[in-house]
Amino acid sequence: MPIRIVTTHLEFEGQVYEQRVVLEGDEPAVWDADAKLGVVGQPVPRVDGRERVTGGAQFTYDVALPGMLIAVGLRSPHPHARVASVNAARAEVAPGVRAVYTRFNTEGLINPNGERPIFAEEVVYQGQEVAVVLAETRQQAIDALRLIAVEYEPLPFVVDPEAALAVEAPHVQTTRENNSIGEDWPKIYERGDVEKGFAEADVIAETRFTTEAALHNSMETHGGVASWDGHTLTLWSSTQNIYGARQQVAAALGLHQNQVHVIKRYLGGGFGSKFDAHNSGLLAAWAAYHLGRPVKYMLSREEENLAAGNRPPSVQTYRIGAKRDGALTAIELRAVGNVGAFGGWFSPVSLPAKEMYLCPNVRATDAPARTNLGTQGSFRAPGVVEGIAGLEVALDNLARELALDPLELRRKNYAPSYQIIEKPYAVKTLREAYDRGAERIGWATRDAEERRYPRGRDSSLRRGVGMASQFWGGDGGPPAQAIAKLLPDGSAVIVTGTQDLGTGTRTVLAQIAAEELGLPLAAVRVELGETEFGVFSPPSGGSMTLASVGPAVRMAAAGARREAMEIVSHLAEAPIDALDVRDGVILNRETGKEMGSLGSFLGQLEGHEVTARGMRGPNAEEVIVRTFGTQFAEVEVDIATGQVRVLRVVAAHDCGRIVNPLTFSSQMEGGIIQGIGMALFEQRIVDERLGVSVNPNFGDYKVPTIRDVPEIEIITVGQPNPFANTLGALGAGEPPIIPTPGAIANAFAHAVGRAPHGLPLTPDRVLALLAE
Amino acid sequence: MPEQTTATRRPIRLTINGAERVVDAETRATLLDTLRDDLGLTGAKLGCDMGQCGACTVLVDGEAMYSCLLLTVEQEGRAITTIEGLAANGELDPIQQAIIAHDALQCGFCTPGQALAMRALFDRTPHPTDDEIDRALSGNLCRCGAYAKLRTAARSLAGR
Numbered sequence: 001m002p003i004r005i006v007t008t009h010l011e012f013e014g015q016v017y018e019q020r021v022v023l024e025g026d027e028p029a030v031w032d033a034d035a036k037l038g039v040v041g042q043p044v045p046r047v048d049g050r051e052r053v054t055g056g057a058q059f060t061y062d063v064a065l066p067g068m069l070i071a072v073g074l075r076s077p078h079p080h081a082r083v084a085s086v087n088a089a090r091a092e093v094a095p096g097v098r099a100v101y102t103r104f105n106t107e108g109l110i111n112p113n114g115e116r117p118i119f120a121e122e123v124v125y126q127g128q129e130v131a132v133v134l135a136e137t138r139q140q141a142i143d144a145l146r147l148i149a150v151e152y153e154p155l156p157f158v159v160d161p162e163a164a165l166a167v168e169a170p171h172v173q174t175t176r177e178n179n180s181i182g183e184d185w186p187k188i189y190e191r192g193d194v195e196k197g198f199a200e201a202d203v204i205a206e207t208r209f210t211t212e213a214a215l216h217n218s219m220e221t222h223g224g225v226a227s228w229d230g231h232t233l234t235l236w237s238s239t240q241n242i243y244g245a246r247q248q249v250a251a252a253l254g255l256h257q258n259q260v261h262v263i264k265r266y267l268g269g270g271f272g273s274k275f276d277a278h279n280s281g282l283l284a285a286w287a288a289y290h291l292g293r294p295v296k297y298m299l300s301r302e303e304e305n306l307a308a309g310n311r312p313p314s315v316q317t318y319r320i321g322a323k324r325d326g327a328l329t330a331i332e333l334r335a336v337g338n339v340g341a342f343g344g345w346f347s348p349v350s351l352p353a354k355e356m357y358l359c360p361n362v363r364a365t366d367a368p369a370r371t372n373l374g375t376q377g378s379f380r381a382p383g384v385v386e387g388i389a390g391l392e393v394a395l396d397n398l399a400r401e402l403a404l405d406p407l408e409l410r411r412k413n414y415a416p417s418y419q420i421i422e423k424p425y426a427v428k429t430l431r432e433a434y435d436r437g438a439e440r441i442g443w444a445t446r447d448a449e450e451r452r453y454p455r456g457r458d459s460s461l462r463r464g465v466g467m468a469s470q471f472w473g474g475d476g477g478p479p480a481q482a483i484a485k486l487l488p489d490g491s492a493v494i495v496t497g498t499q500d501l502g503t504g505t506r507t508v509l510a511q512i513a514a515e516e517l518g519l520p521l522a523a524v525r526v527e528l529g530e531t532e533f534g535v536f537s538p539p540s541g542g543s544m545t546l547a548s549v550g551p552a553v554r555m556a557a558a559g560a561r562r563e564a565m566e567i568v569s570h571l572a573e574a575p576i577d578a579l580d581v582r583d584g585v586i587l588n589r590e591t592g593k594e595m596g597s598l599g600s601f602l603g604q605l606e607g608h609e610v611t612a613r614g615m616r617g618p619n620a621e622e623v624i625v626r627t628f629g630t631q632f633a634e635v636e637v638d639i640a641t642g643q644v645r646v647l648r649v650v651a652a653h654d655c656g657r658i659v660n661p662l663t664f665s666s667q668m669e670g671g672i673i674q675g676i677g678m679a680l681f682e683q684r685i686v687d688e689r690l691g692v693s694v695n696p697n698f699g700d701y702k703v704p705t706i707r708d709v710p711e712i713e714i715i716t717v718g719q720p721n722p723f724a725n726t727l728g729a730l731g732a733g734e735p736p737i738i739p740t741p742g743a744i745a746n747a748f749a750h751a752v753g754r755a756p757h758g759l760p761l762t763p764d765r766v767l768a769l770l771a772e
Numbered sequence: 773m774p775e776q777t778t779a780t781r782r783p784i785r786l787t788i789n790g791a792e793r794v795v796d797a798e799t800r801a802t803l804l805d806t807l808r809d810d811l812g813l814t815g816a817k818l819g820c821d822m823g824q825c826g827a828c829t830v831l832v833d834g835e836a837m838y839s840c841l842l843l844t845v846e847q848e849g850r851a852i853t854t855i856e857g858l859a860a861n862g863e864l865d866p867i868q869q870a871i872i873a874h875d876a877l878q879c880g881f882c883t884p885g886q887a888l889a890m891r892a893l894f895d896r897t898p899h900p901t902d903d904e905i906d907r908a909l910s911g912n913l914c915r916c917g918a919y920a921k922l923r924t925a926a927r928s929l930a931g932r
Contacts, residue, residue: 045872045873045875046872046875046877049871049872049875049877050864050868050872051880052877052880052883053855053864053868053871053872053877053880053883053884053887054815054855054856054858054859054864054868055813055814055815055816055854055855055856055884056815057880058814059817059881061817061818062808062814064809064812064814137809138805138809139798139800139801139805216915217915218879218881218915219817219819219825219827219879219881219882219913219914219915219916220817220819220879220881266879266880266881267879268817268879268880268881269878269879269881269915269916271915300821301819301820301821301822301825501879502877502878502879502880502881502916503878504875504878662875663875665875666875666878666916666918666921669917669918669919669920669921670878670916670917670918671917672917673917673919673920674915674917697820697822697824698819698820698822698824698825698913699822699824703913703915704917704919705909705910705911705912705913705919706905706906706909706910706912706914706919706922706923707906707907707910709917709919709920709923712920
C-alpha cells in the first residue's frame with residue numbers, strides 16, 4: 001500500500017507540536033452519534049481484571065531473574081554541593097557486593113535525554129545520585145551503602161523561586177549564568193491592549209494565589225530490571241513510553257535499537273512522571289551491560305519523592321478588569337514557577353487566563369525559575385490544574401466585588417471560539433455542563449441558611465458550594481499504529497505498542513476491535529507494552545492514548561474484516577455485499593440467515609492469518625478540538641479546627657464518545673480524588689534554611705484515603721465528536737482533575753466568606769486566614 | 773555507623789495459603805521480603821517499606837497486617853494468606869469478583885492489599901456499614917483513586 005508523508009499538529013500537555021508522520025490507506029468513516037454500536041459504549045469490566053485481583057499481574061517491580069543483582073542508591077543530602085570524593089573501598093568488599101558506581105567509574109553514563117552525567121561532580125538538589133551499590137540482595141546493598149564515605153563541599157543554594165530570579169541570587173548550578181530555564185524566558189503573551197482594557201473597567205479585582213509542589217507518588221516507584229545476553233538488552237521498565245525508553249537505552253549503550261527490547265506489562269501508576277527510562281532504568285541497563293548480570297533498580301519511596309518529578313509550585317498574581325455587568329475587559333497574570341534544579345520546560349500555568357473566558361485584552365507572563373530542589377515533571381494536566389485554580393478563584397473574587405452570581409459571571413464571559421489563534425471550537429458544550437451540574441448540586445439554593453449553617457449559626461460548621469471548569473485537548477493524533485490479526489479459528493489478536501497505565505486501555509481497545517470485527521469481546525486479545533512484538537504507539541499521556549491508538553486499532557480491524565469477508569465471499573460463493581459478521585457468525589444480510597462461524601470459513605484455508613495494519617490519520621486543522629467540563633463542590637469547614645471536608649462533587653464533562661462508561665467513570669473519580677488531595681492536603685514541605693524537603697514519605701505527605709472521598713456524581717455531557725477522530729472519542733485522563741481544586745477553593749470561600757490565598761487548605765492555613 | 777554484620781538465619785515454620793512451609797529466614801527479613809524473594813509470591817507489594825501505604829497487606833491468622841512491618845522470625849506457626857491464596861481452586865473469591873465487576877481498581881498495584889483488607893473486614897463483619905468499610909480500608913492507599921468504587925464493591929458484598 002502506498003505511503004504518504006503528512007505534516008500535522010499535535011497538542012501534548014498544553015504545547016502544540018508540528019510533526020511529520022507517515023500514513024497509509026484510508027481510515028473508516030467516523031462513528032457518529034447515529035452509529036449503531038453493540039460493544040463500544042458498554043460498561044464492560046476490564047478484560048485484565050482477573051490478573052489484577054489475583055496477584056498474577058506482573059509489574060516491573062515484580063520481575064525476578066536468575067542471578068539478578070539489586071541496586072540501591074546513595075543520594076545527596078545537600079541541596080547544592082561539590083562531590084569532592086567518594087570512598088567506596090569498604091563497600092566494594094562488603095558481603096554480596098558486586099559493584100559500586102560513582103562519578104569516578106562511570107564515564108559516558110548520561111541521563112536518558114543525553115544532557116548530563118547521571119553522577120555529577122556538582123550536585124544541585126537533595127536526592128541527586130551520588131553512588132549506586134549492586135549486591136546479591138537488597139539488604140546487602142543497603143548495608144554496604146552505609147560504608148561509603150562521601151566528602152561534600154557545600155555550595156550556596158536557593159529554593160524560593162522569586163529569590164532565585166533576583167540578580168544577586170546564588171546560582172543553582174555554578175556553570176550557568178543565571179537561574180532562568182532558557183534565553184526565551186520569561187515568556188510574555190499579549191493580545192489586545194491590556195492598559196486600555198483596565199481603563200475601560202468599572203471594577204478591577206486583584207488576586208494572589210499560590211499552589212505547592214504536588215508529588216505524583218505512583219504506588220509503583222520508578223525503576224527498571226535489565227538483562228544483557230550479549231546480543232539483546234531487555235529492560236522491564238516502569239514507563240509510560242516504551243519506545244522512548246528503547247531509543248534512550250540504545251543511545252546510552254551504543255547499541256542498535258533492534259538490540260534493545262523494552263517491556264512494560266503492568267504499570268503501577270504514572271500520572272505523567274514516567275515519560276522515559278528514568279535514570280534508574282538507565283542505570284540498571286548500564287550495570288547489566290557491564291556486569292553481565294541481570295540488575296534491578298527500583299526507587300525507594302523517599303527517592304521517588306525527591307528525584308522523580310513533581311507538579312511545580314506556582315505563585316500567580318492576577319488583575320482582572322470588568323464592566324459593571326460582568327463583561328471582562330482585561331486579564332493580566334504573572335505566574336512564577338519553581339521548576340527545580342534542571343528545569344527543562346514550564347507547564348502552561350497561564351493557559352487558562354488566555355483561553356477559558358472571553359476577554360479581548362490579555363497579558364500573561366510565565367516566569368519559571370530554577371532552584372536547588374528536585375526537578376519538575378509533568379503531572380496530570382500540568383500547569384492547567386494550578387492555572388485554573390488561580391483563575392477561578394480570581395473570577396470568584398471579581399464576582400464578589402461585582403455582587404454577581406459566580407456562575408452568571410462565567411456565562412456572561414463564555415468564549416465561543418478559541419482566542420489564542422482565531423479558530424472555532426469543533427464542539428463546545430460547556431453551557432450544558434453548567435446547566436446540568438448546577439441543577440444536580442442545587443446551585444440555586446446554595447445561599448440558603450439551613451444549607452450554609454447545617455447546625456445553626458452557633459455551631460462552628462460552615463458549608464459552601466463552589467464551581468470551576470476545564471478545557472483540555474484529548475483528541476490525540478498520529479503517529480500511532482496497530483495490527484489486527486484474525487487467526488484460523490476466527491479469534492483476533494490486536495497488536496499495539498501502547499501502555500496501559502491502569503486507565504483501562506487494553507479493555508477499550510478490545511471493545512473497539514470487537515465492534516469493528518463483528519466478534520464477541522472474549523474473542524479479541526490485545527497486546528501492548530512490548531517494543532519487540534508491538535508496533536509504534538506514542539507515549540501514554542496527554543489524554544491521547546484512546547484517541548490516538550483507538551482509531552489505529554479500528555482501522556486495522558476494518559482492514560482485517562475486509563479481507564476476511566473477501567475470503568468468506570470466495571468460499572461461500574456469495575457476493576461480499578450480501579455478507580455480514582456479528583458476534584463471530586457470518587450472516588446473509590438480506591435473509592439474516594446464519595451461514596456458520598467466521599472460524600469455520602477461515603479454518604478451511606491452509607496456514608493463513610488475516611493481517612492488516614492501521615494508522616491514526618491526521619488531525620483536523622480547521623478547528624480546535626477540546627474536552628470541556630465543569631465541577632461543583634460542596635464543602636464543610638470547621639472554623640474552630642480549620643478542618644475542611646469535601647461533602648460532594650458533581651462533575652459534568654464532555655469527552656466525546658464514551659467507549660466504556662465504567663472505566664470512564666473510574667477515570668473521572670480518580671482525577672477528582674487527586675484534585676481533592678491537591679486542594680486539601682498535598683504539599684512538599686521544604687525547610688528553607690536547609691534547602692531540603694522534610695516530608696518525602698506517605699506519613700508526612702498526605703494523599704487522600706477512602707475516608708476523604710465524598711459522594712461523586714458524574715454527568716456525561718455531549719455526543720461523539722466527529723472532528724476528533726474516527727471514534728468520536730476524546731481522552732478522559734486529565735480533564736477530571738483540572739477543575740477540582742478550584743471548585744473546592746471557591747466552595748471554601750463561599751463557606752467562610754473569605755477567599756483562600758492558595759492551596760492546600762490545611763487546618764493551619766485555614767485558621768491563619770480566618771484570623772486575618 | 774554500624775559495622776557490617778554477618779547475617780544470621782533461622783528456620784521458621786509458616787502456613788502459607790494453606791500449605792506448610794519452612795523458610796530459612798534472615799533475622800532482619802520482613803514477612804514481605806520472605807513472601808516475595810524466597811517464596812515468589814509477588815502479589816503483596818512494597819509501596820513505602822514503613823507501614824504507611826498498605827500495599828503489602830496480607831492476612832496473618834485472619835487479620836489484615838502490613839507485612840513490611842513484621843519480621844519473619846516472629847511469625848513462627850502463623851497462618852499467612854496472600855492474594856495468591858484468596859481464590860480457591862481457580863474460583864475467584866466474592867471479593868475479587870466484586871472488585872472486577874464494579875471496576876474497583878485501576879492500575880492494580882494496591883489491589884491485592886485492598887482485597888485482603890476487605891476479606892478481613894467481611895470475615896469479622898459480614899454486613900459492614902459505610903463507616904466500617906471506610907475504616908477497614910483507610911490503611912490502604914490507592915493513588916489512582918479507586919476508592920469510590922471500592923466502596924460500591926464493598927456495599928454490594930454487604931448486600932446493599
